[in-house]
Amino acid sequence: MIQLAERFLSLRSEDLCILKAIEAGMRRREWVPLEEISAISGIPASKAEYYLRLLSGRKLVSYTKVPYEGYQIEFAAYDLLALHDLVRRGFVASLGDRLGVGKESVVYEALNDIPLVIKFHREGRTSFSRVRRVREYLRDRPKVPWIYAAGLAARTEFEVMERLYPYVAVPKPVARSRHAVVMERVPGVLLTKTDLDDPAFYLNRILAEIKKAYRLGVIHADLSEYNVIVGDDITIIDWPQAVGRDHENAEELLERDVSNILKYFKRRYKIDLNPGEILRTIKVDDGE
Ligand SMILES: Nc1ncnc2c1ncn2[C@@H]1O[C@H](COP(=O)(O)OP(=O)(O)O)[C@@H](O)[C@H]1O
Ligand SMILES: [Mg+2]
Structure with missing residues (x-):
């Protein structure tokens, strides 16, 4: 099992650039063709293809030939994009062990000025009932179900916690990026x-x-x-x-x-x- 921190450290700027380009492309279509990845990222197609091969070997992107040739990012890559964003924005300073794999999430310990957890939502991979329930919400929803299911779950969770904290005994909400919610780590x-x-x-x-x-x-x-x-x-x-x-x-x-x-x-x-x-x-x- 390759851990998140290890993967995070081995990311190059080109990897990030490519992953972000696929993510952007996936707003409009299910699979993103090489030319589009190249156009969005500004990385020439032949070079992009080389990085894409490596990324797919690391199980960060998947590739298909039907109905047309294209790429998708995997949940693991989506985790990395969220983590990168949270670190860049200053919400997370260091990453700890995995606390657990829940029903519909993967939770890591993290640290900034207080002990934190990062909860990476996994809705949509396991249960499509929630996807159906939220379908009306997003007119402009991403074309890949799990991206919007997990993102929407994270958004709901974060918004609800912001509404309740500190009046109700919930962990202090800290930040959200994509499908990841950062909150205070509760002792106990x-x-x-x-x-x-x-x-x-x-x-x-x-x-x-x-x-x-x-x-x-x-x-x-x-x-x-x-x-x-x-x-x-x-x-x-x-x-x-x-x-x-x-x-x-x-x-x-x-x-x-x-x-x-x-x-x-x-x-x-x-x-x-x-x-x-x-x-x-x-x-x-x-x-x-
Ligand atoms: N704020 C937190 N502080 C400490 N541990 C947490 C926190 N949030 C989640 N966890 C741990 O992660 C596990 C899964 O989190 P949870 O929010 O219940 O997601 P799931 O939908 O996967 O059940 C919990 O059972 C708990 O052990
Ligand atoms: Mg739970």
Whole structure:
């Protein structure tokens, strides 16, 4: 497994130039022909072809002959373009280990003046349902599904976190580039990976944060014990699926979020709360 940092360090300026040219070309078509890459990058075709061969050997670009000869960048290259942009803009100073591969993301530790993570979205490679759901959004969407699915997921996640932070316990959002979101690294462990001394306290904290987000008009919509980090306090992560309170399925999604959390605490800690009552307290505007 070639790591991101290694790949990043071995990038030459010509590589970047070519990758950016393919990325730009992919806004208009699925596969970008050599002549177009050459025209956009200003690198003569024969030279560009040489770099493209090397890039494809490193699994950064893919090549096809049908329906016409052309190139695409791979997710790994998209990661590099985002990382390069984040470093250039001063948001990321150093890159650490991979923290994990989630359902729909790859997360790395990073550092600037505070500990960070970079979350590279992977939507679109695995699930096309979200792609279908967001299709209406972008009139001018890129022609390659995963580029816009992953980019849109990152944009939603970043915007939602900016709206919630610091009122709701979410990681501090720092920056976004393409499909990559940079945020504060939260100390602690996943809720699933710890035995709580005082589960009732943490459950109440989670429910209180759900309520605060709801009052700001936001429903997480993918909440479960896997998206809560526990340290001294709790932090709710993984917001790309969040919807507004005016969403057609808002009620259902809120109910599912709450029920996932209640079920987990019931199963693991034998705390048995009434979901209907909890939902009512979340929805009632009592000025808290
Ligand atoms: N801000 C963060 N601080 C610390 N760890 C994080 C942070 N964000 C994500 N992680 C780690 O990365 C994993 C995947 O992130 P998550 O946002 O849940 O994406 P996925 O959609 O892949 O589940 C989490 O389970 C957690 O271990
Ligand atoms: Mg998650």
